[in-house]
Amino acid sequence: xxxxxxxxxxxxxxxxxxPTEYExxxxxxxxxxxxxxxxxxxxxTLQGQVVANLFFxxxxxxxxxxxxxxxxxSADTLNFSPGSSSLxxxxxxxxxxxxxxxxxxxxxxxxxxxxxxxxxxxxxMDRLDAGVWVLNAGDGQHEHxxxxxxxxxxxxNSINPDQPTIEDLRGKKIAIIGDILHSRVARSNxxxxxxxxxxxxxxxxxxxxxxxxxxxxxxxxxxxxxxALRQVFVHxxxxxxxxxxxxxxxxxxxxxxxTGHLLPSLREYHRQFGLxxxxxxxxxxxxKVLHPGPTNRGVEITSDLMDDPQLSLVSKQVASGVAVxxxxxxxxxxxxxxxxLSPR
Ligand code: NCD
Numbered sequence: 468x469x470x471x472x473x474x475x476x477x478x479x480x481x482x483x484x485x486p487t488e489y490e491x492x493x494x495x496x497x498x499x500x501x502x503x504x505x506x507x508x509x510x511x512t513l514q515g516q517v518v519a520n521l522f523f524x525x526x527x528x529x530x531x532x533x534x535x536x537x538x539x540x541s542a543d544t545l546n547f548s549p550g551s552s553s554l555x556x557x558x559x560x561x562x563x564x565x566x567x568x569x570x571x572x573x574x575x576x577x578x579x580x581x582x583x584x585x586x587x588x589x590x591x592m593d594r595l596d597a598g599v600w601v602l603n604a605g606d607g608q609h610e611h612x613x614x615x616x617x618x619x620x621x622x623x624n625s626i627n628p629d630q631p632t633i634e635d636l637r638g639k640k641i642a643i644i645g646d647i648l649h650s651r652v653a654r655s656n657x658x659x660x661x662x663x664x665x666x667x668x669x670x671x672x673x674x675x676x677x678x679x680x681x682x683x684x685x686x687x688x689x690x691x692x693x694x695a696l697r698q699v700f701v702h703x704x705x706x707x708x709x710x711x712x713x714x715x716x717x718x719x720x721x722x723x724x725x726t727g728h729l730l731p732s733l734r735e736y737h738r739q740f741g742l743x744x745x746x747x748x749x750x751x752x753x754x755k756v757l758h759p760g761p762t763n764r765g766v767e768i769t770s771d772l773m774d775d776p777q778l779s780l781v782s783k784q785v786a787s788g789v790a791v792x793x794x795x796x797x798x799x800x801x802x803x804x805x806x807x808l809s810p811r
Contacts, residue, residue, distance in 0.1 A: 473798040477589040477601045480610045481658035485689070489619060489633045489663055495794035496620050496787070497631065503539070503790055513542035513800050519572040521547045521564065522604065523554075523579040528760055528785055529604050529613065533576045536792035540800075545572065564588045568597050574799055575601045582607030582651075600799045608649050608724065614759050615655035617791040619663070621784045622714055625755055637664035640751075642708040644740055645718030645767050648675045649725065652759045653718060657684045661697035668700045670708035671740065674729040675720075676701060705740050712750040716757040717742050717767040733766050742768040747778065755780050 473491055502510055518537035522530050530546075537544045545567060549555070554563060560579070567575065575592075577585040589601035605611040623631035626639070641660055647653045647669050660667050661684065669676055681701050687694040702708045709715065720736065730736050747754055756772060756779050764770045773779055 473801060476799065476802055477585075477603075478612050478795060478799065479586045479589060479601065479603045481612050481615055481655050481662075482610075482686075484658065484662060486633060486662055489616075489659060491798065492616050492791065492794050493620055493623060493631065493633055495798060496616075496790040499539075499790040499793040499797070500787075502793075509539050509541060511541045512797055513537065513540040513573075516542045516573040516800060516803075517545060517571050518542045518574045518576065518796060519545040519547065519567040519570075520576045520604075521567065521578070523547075523549050523560065523577075523584070524605070526578055526604070528788060529578065529611075532785070532788040533604060533613075533792050533796075536789050536796055537574075539789070539793055540796055542574075542796070545570070560584060561588065561591055564591065565595075568592065568595070568599055572599060573803060574796060575599055576604050577601060577606075578604040579606050582609035598803065600803055602795060602799065605651055607651065608654070609651055610655045611651040611759075612655050613788070613792055613795060614652050615659040616795070617784055617787040618652075618656055618716070618757060618759070619659050620787045620791050621757065621780050622755075624783070624787070625714075625780060633663040636660065639665045639713040640668060640711055641665050642668045642670060642712040642715045642750075643718065644670045644705065644708060644715060644742065646675050646720045647671050647680060647718065648677065648729075649721040650718050656716065657697075657699060661699060662688060666698040666700070668702060668708040668712065670702040670705050672730065672736070673703050676703065705746065706749065709746060709749045712754060714755055714757060715742060715747070715750060716759075717762075718759070719761060719763055719767060733763075737766050741766060742772055744769070744772050744775075744778070747772070754778070757781065757784055759784065 520530060520533050534544050577588055585601050585603035585606050592599040603612055623635050626635040643653050657667055681699040684697050684699050688697055758768055758781050
C-alpha cells in the first residue's frame with residue numbers, strides 16, 4: 468500500500484485539496500483496485516472500527532459502494548435510512564449523529580439534501596473532541612467529493628491504464644454538460660479537474676448555468692511553479708464545449724431541486740444539449756463519456772451511447788467508486804489512528 472503523507476481529517480469539500488492529496492487518493496485507490504481484482508478481496512485495515520453510513524437522502528451507488536468499501540476494509544458498518552429512523556419522531560440530525568457516536572462510530576459518511584450538514588456534524592464532533600472523522604457523501608448543491616475523486620480515477624485510468632497519475636490530466640479538455648446549477652458533482656469536479664491542470668468547459672442553458680457561475684472557481688491555484696489560474700469556460704451552447712473534447716460528462720436534470728420552470732421541455736433540452744453518438748463526432752476521436760448516474764435515458768444522453776462500452780465509462784465509474792471509497796476510508800482511518808490518543 469502507498470504511504471504518501473495524509474493529514475486531512477474530515478473530507479467535506481475539494482476546494483482546498485492540493486495536487487499531492489489528489490495523487491495520494493489516486494495511488495491509494497489504484498492499490499485497492501489491485502486488492503479488488505484478487506480472489507480474496509478483503510483486507511483487515513479497519514478491523515474493529517465502525518463506519519456509519521448516514522444517508523438522509525436517497526442513493527443507490529454512493530451508499531452501496533461506501534458500504535462495500537467499508538466491508539472490504541473489514542470495518543463494521545451501520546446503515547441509516549431516514550424513513551425508518553427516529554427522525555420521523557422529531558429527533559434532530561445532530562442528535563442522530565450523536566446517537567451513532569455513542570455507539571462507538573469512528574467514521575461517519577453523510578449525505579443530506581441540505582448544503583452544509585456534513586460540515587455542521589463535523590464541527591460538532593470536533594467540539595465534543597469525539598475523534599470521529601466525517602466524509603461528505605453529497606450535500607445539497609454543495610459538493611460530492613468522493614464522486615469527483617472516482618471520476619478522476621476513471622479518467623486517469625482511461626488515459627494511462629499502465630501507470631495512471633494526475634499529471635495525465637494536464638491540458639485535457641473536459642466538457643461538463645447539463646444541470647450545472649443544481650449539481651454538487653459539477654462543483655466537486657470543477658475543483659479536482661482544474662487542480663490537476665485540465666481545462667473544464669461547462670455547457671447548459673443559461674437557466675441552468677448562470678453567467679457568474681465560473682467566477683466562484685477563479686481562485687488561484689498553488690503550483691510548484693507559483694500561482695496559476697483555474698481553467699473554466701462557460702458556454703450556453705453545446706457545440707463549443709464538445710469541440711475536440713477528450714472527455715464529456717453528462718449530468719442529470721435534477722428535477723427535485725428545480726423550483727421554477729427552468730426548461731421549455733425535456734424534448735427541447737434533449738434537442739439542444741442531449742448527448743448523442745452523432746454529436747460526439749465533434750470531439751477528439753478517442754473521446755469517452757461519463758455520467759455520475761442516475762440517468763434520465765433519452766434526455767441528457769441516448770441509451771445506445773450510454774451502453775456503448777467503446778465510448779461510455781459509466782460502468783467503470785461505478786467500479787472505481789468502491790476502490791476510491793476504500794482509499795478515502797483507509798486514509799482517514801490512518802489519521803484517526805495517529806491523532807486519537809486514547810481509546811474512547
Ligand atoms: C449524484 C448525486 O447524488 O449527487 N449521483 C451520485 O451520487 N452518483 C448525481 C445526481 O443525483 O444526479
